[in-house]
Amino acid sequence: MAAGPDVHATTIVSVRHRAQVALAGDGQVSIGATIVKAGARKVRKLYHDRILAGFAGTAADAFTLFARFEGKLDEHRGNLARAAVELAKDWRQDRVLRRLEALLAVADREQSFILSGTGDVIEPDDGLIGIGSGGPYALAAARALVAHSDLDARAIATEAMRVAASICVYTNEHVTVEVL
Numbered sequence: 001m002a003a004g005p006d007v008h009a010t011t012i013v014s015v016r017h018r019a020q021v022a023l024a025g026d027g028q029v030s031i032g033a034t035i036v037k038a039g040a041r042k043v044r045k046l047y048h049d050r051i052l053a054g055f056a057g058t059a060a061d062a063f064t065l066f067a068r069f070e071g072k073l074d075e076h077r078g079n080l081a082r083a084a085v086e087l088a089k090d091w092r093q094d095r096v097l098r099r100l101e102a103l104l105a106v107a108d109r110e111q112s113f114i115l116s117g118t119g120d121v122i123e124p125d126d127g128l129i130g131i132g133s134g135g136p137y138a139l140a141a142a143r144a145l146v147a148h149s150d151l152d153a154r155a156i157a158t159e160a161m162r163v164a165a166s167i168c169v170y171t172n173e174h175v176t177v178e179v180l
Helices: 059-075 080-093 135-148 153-167
Strands: 011-017 020-025 029-031 034-037 043-046 051-057 102-107 112-116 128-132 176-179
Touching (some): 011 051, 011 102, 011 135, 020 051, 020 102, 020 153, 043 059, 043 176, 051 059, 059 080, 059 102, 080 102, 102 128, 112 128, 128 135, 153 176
Antiparallel strands (some): 011 020, 011 128, 020 176, 029 034, 043 051, 051 102, 102 112
């Protein structure tokens, strides 16, 4: 059976700055060299609007991971760190989940993590996360803006996404931002 087309679907950036956390994602979904959707929503609030989550990867995989992560949040009463570790363990050990090609960026008011299918649960040193095809560009822009501007977390995340969109062909300027 031949492999499906290469799907590029995201830039996600998370900014923790001045007692706020913002998570932003672009809206572009591409299959190969074709843009098939410009307004996808890749970030959302979970668990009574106390947790932010964003995905980078294929859409079907992301929906599966969001559902599993929401289940872990419910199971652990909104404890982000515990839910993240438990999801990462399941993701690594479960034969079906192991095949998912995605990353999750998750945050609450105190902590931020990157979750991967290899079992990684990474808490960034500086409270900034960039994942997906344009993630490195958005992360670099966010670091510069945190250090050299008076912008709040939402504005930094938005501007970082605009920088990424100007560099990465798999990122557009249709940005969704959620803030805690």
